[in-house]
Amino acid sequence: MRKRGTAMTEQIGLRTNSGASLALRGVDATARIAGLLATTTLVQQYENATDTNLEVAYSFPLPVDAVLLVFTVCIGERRYCGEVVPRRQAEQKYEQAVESGNSAFRLQEVSKGLYSATLGNVLAGERVRIELEYAEPLSWDGKNIRYRLPTTLAPRYGKPRKFAPWQEPRTSLEAQYALKVSVELRGELAKASVTSPSHDIQLAAEVGCLKVLAAEGASLDRDFILDVRGDELQSLGAAASALDTHVAMVTFMPPAVASDTGRDTVIVLDCSGSMMGDSIRLAKEGVQFAIGHLTPADRFGLIGFGSTYTELSPALQSADSRSVQRARRFVSDLGEMGGTELANALLAALAYAQDRPFDILLLTDGEAWNLEDVTEKANAVSARIFTIGIGSAVAEDTVRMLADQTGGACELVSPNEDMSARIERHFNRMHQPRIQDVTVAWPATPLWESRPTRASFAGDAFTVFAAFPSEVAGTVTANLSFTEGEHVTSTAIRLDSVQNMDTEIVRVAAAARMAVLNETEQQEWAVRYQLVTDETDYIVTLARTADERPQDLPELHVVPQMHPAGWGGFGTVRSSAAVHGLTCESTAFTVAECDTAMYSPSTALGPDLDIPAVIRCRPRPVRTAATHRQAIPTTLGEFLARVKRRAQRRILAGLPTTRAELVKLDCPVELLAVLDEALQTGQDEIAAVVTLYSALAHHACASILGEQFVAATNKLLAATEVAPHLQLRFAEQLDALWSEDHAQHSQRSQYDIPAFLRRDAD
Known part of the structure; x- marks a missing residue:
């Protein structure tokens, strides 16, 4: 019998030597969202299907700004809070309980x-x-609120x-864990528009509440993301009283x-390899997009990195x-460059810093450890790092830390989202003065x-x-000054109470104050407000009866992560609701109509999306400079997704009007x-391409392309005459491709996977 604490290569998340299933x-x-505060309850279900007692270890992500409120353990009908x-005390309690045959969590x-x-x-x-x-x-x-539920660690x-x-x-x-998500939007947010770039969703409108459900079949292979757009939202204020503490929480929106x-x-x-796909x-x-944002007054450098790095030029x-x-x-x-030597690439970028305002724009999935030294060197040369975390399971801690510790900002983007808005916001931040002084009345x-x-x-x-x-109410006025001291704005906010969220607001406020306390004060503060920090832990101990206590120490089993969808080019997450522009107004649905509110690309594009991400499809061929793009077969759905993104761009906007550009869109x-x-018969190239768009706009696939594509097409049609016979030819081919695309995806088998994985899939 292996003793507790020894490292085991077997993982309960795969199969133990005895053939047991997942732990x-x-x-x-x-989740419940009211105003700008979200509370989320996660329920993790475990089962020991082996014939021995186990010590199960599971590491998992939460949002960087999360404040833990409750930790409860349920065994049968028994519930333990x-x-x-303090961490040392938690460790002692845990070890004593386990060594004595009792249980600890x-x-x-x-x-x-x-x-x-x-x-x-x-x-x-x-x-x-x-x-x-x-x-x-x-x-x-100011308009968009983003809720993100991290699910896996790449x-x-x-x-x-x-x-x-x-x-x-x-x-x-091979790990596969099911995920169920339910989000309630309350108050004014119940009237908002809701989209998810990560999952198919269902909506149900109730009085004062909009309920959002992730469609069945979700798993822990990608972050769940919800974008909420509410034009009526303004700067918000809330007052709360709990734990003998009275606090106010006010959120300001500085103008540009x-x-x-x-x-x-x-x-x-x-x-790096993890970014492929x-x-x-x-x-x-x-x-x-970023290159397109540069002005003649700017200077720039460009670095690509993996195990090594390559530069556009040794000078700006x-x-x-x-x-x-x-x-x-x-x-x-x-192309693909191997490992993720992110620190070396950032140090190379810092070498460009001279005597002008200097920023680094980093695009990465953040999948690297040990970057603390980089931020110190960035601060030494007054360099800010603006990060964009990319992927289905971004390492938020990495990209957020690099931005926060250097005075930059962080954006996260999933594979189905538009990149242009993120780039635009970052460049606006780079060229805007920083908020320096806030005086609150x-x-x-x-x-x-x-x-x-x-x-x-x-x-x-x-x-x-x-x-x-004591309890507070009334109006809060804030004066906001910018870095140069020349710009001052004043904002007045009314303090309101938020129903059933007083304790949450008070503890979030207490957690926000931790940064200004010394080490001794932090631990006392954390225990008082029950906050998990790097020096405090949650602990639950359970006394077993004499008959229950095992004679041997438990075997250690580590629960593995699911492989993130699309990571390293394994599978893809591009066929999801975001590609098809799923946007639902809460007022348009009732509970009875909820089922009809869901559009499921997995139904339209094939049942293979319901199997693990790593084996759901063959990777697309790797393109090289010598590869003729036209020789690579593509589905109509992929082409439509690219056209839609092009129509939605704010930068380098507009639909392409040449054959060469259409080739680039696959x-x-x-x-x-x-x-x-058509071109061989003398047809004008621009007119021929616009005719294709006209055929798309009148075809069934227009529902996927969305309103922005139709508007862009109408703009082109206003200045170009289309050829009716050519439009008919395009329509005939679209019909054939549309039918073929659906048939191919619906017939694809989930067992069309590599042989070395097929055994376990079976």
């Missing part, structure tokens, strides 16, 4: 955004349910520091001011047309205030907390053949 059965998530205690923060649950002495055949609840302030840009390059062996995330190609010019920017592109396509698109280049075109070719030619004198620790920019909401001797060869026939 983690699945995860249920329930956790307590936050511990939840600790390994690093920002990464948590570890250890379940000591789970008896043979026993089922355990872990419930944890957390709250988080949501990001807001493999990372390098070795993590200060991790116990059982805390290091491990990934399995005149931007500056003449900056130096180095764009750093992650070309969905992520590199989106990242290159983002770099092209003026953003003239010649340098821009050279940079575009440089980006297009970049409270209704009473506060006991303490908590200001944002990360940089605040015009157009980005930020939140201030304050505590008072236009199916059948449509290109019709176009070539």
Whole structure:
């Protein structure tokens, strides 16, 4: 019998030597969003299907800004609530309980955004349910609110520091865990428009509430993302009283001011193996947008990296047309470059810093450890790092840390989202002065205030907390000054109560104050408000009866992560609701109509989307400079998705009007053949391409392309005459492709997978 604490190569998430099944059965998530605060309850279901007692270890992600509120363990009808205690005390309680034959359950923060649950002495055949609840302030840009539920941890390059062996995330190609998600939008948000770029969703409208459900078949292979758009939202204020504490929470939206010019920017592109597939396509698109944002007064550099890095030039280049075109070719030619030596690439970028304002724009999935030293060197040369985390399971802790510790900002984007808006927001931040001073006129004198620790920019909401001797109400006025001291704006916000969220607001406010406390004060503060930190843990102990106590110490089993969808080019997540522009108004649906509100691309594009991401489809051929794009067969759906994204662009906007550009969008060869026939008969090229768009706009596939495509097509049609006979030829080919595309996907078998995985799939 292996003793507890020894490293085992077998993983309960795969199969133990005895053939037992997964220890983690699945995860249920329930969230409630009111104003700019979300509370989420995660229920993790475990089962020990072996014939011996186990110590189960599972590391999992949470949002970086999450504040844990509840940790509960349920075994049968018994329910045990956790307590936050100093870490050393939690460790002692845990070890004593397990060694004495009792059970213990511990939840600790390994690093920002990464948590570890250890379940000591789970008896043979026993089922355990872990419930944890957390709250988080949501990001807001004046109209859009984004809710993100992280689900899995992708493999990372390098070795993590200060991790116990059982805390290091491990990934399995065969692990499969079900995910159920339910989100309630309350108050004004119940009237908002809701989209999900990650999952198919169902909507049900109730009085004062909009319920959003992830469609059946979801799993822990990608983050669940919900975008909420509410034009009526303004700056928000809330008052709450709980735990003998009275606080106010106010969120301000600084207005934009005149931007500056003449900056130096180095764009750093992650070309490591983990980025291949969905992520590199989106990242290159983002770099092209960024290059288009440069002005003649700017200077720039460009670095692609993997195990090594390559530079466009050893010196900063003026953003003239010649340098821009050279940079575009440089980006297009970049291929897979191996590991993720992110630190070396950032140090190379910092070497460009001179005597002008200097920024780094980093596009990466963040899958690398040990980057702390980079931020110190960036601050030494006054360089800000603006990050865009890309992928279905972004390492938020990495990209957020690089931005926060250097005075930059962070954006996250999933494979089905448009990159142009993120690039535009980052360049606006780079050229906007930073919010430097905020003076708040409270209704009473506060006991303490908590200001944002990360940089605040015009157009980005930020939140201030304050505590008072008694309950507060009324109006809060804030004066916001920009860096130069020349721009001052005043905002008045009314404090309202938020129903049934007082405790959450108070504890989020208490967590926000931790940054200004010393080490001793932090631990006392964390215990008082029951906050999990790097020095405090949740602990639950369970006394077993004499008959229940095992004679031997438990065997250690580590639950592996599911392989993230699209990671490293394994599978793809591009065929999801976002591609088809799923946008639903809450007022349009009732509970009875909920089923009809869901559009499921997995139904339209094939049942293979319901199997594990790593084996759901063959990877697309790798393109090289010598590969003729027209020779690579593509589906109509892929072409339509690219056309739709092109129509939605804010930068480099507009539909392409040449054959060469259609080839770059992977236009199916059948449509290109019709176009070539027309060109050979003397048809004008622009008119022929516009005729294709007209055929698309009148075809059934127009429902996928969306309103922006139709508007762009109408604009082109106003200046171009189409050929009716040519439009008919395009329509005939579209009918054939449309039918063939659906037939191929519906007939594809989930067993059309590599042989080395087929055994376990069977």
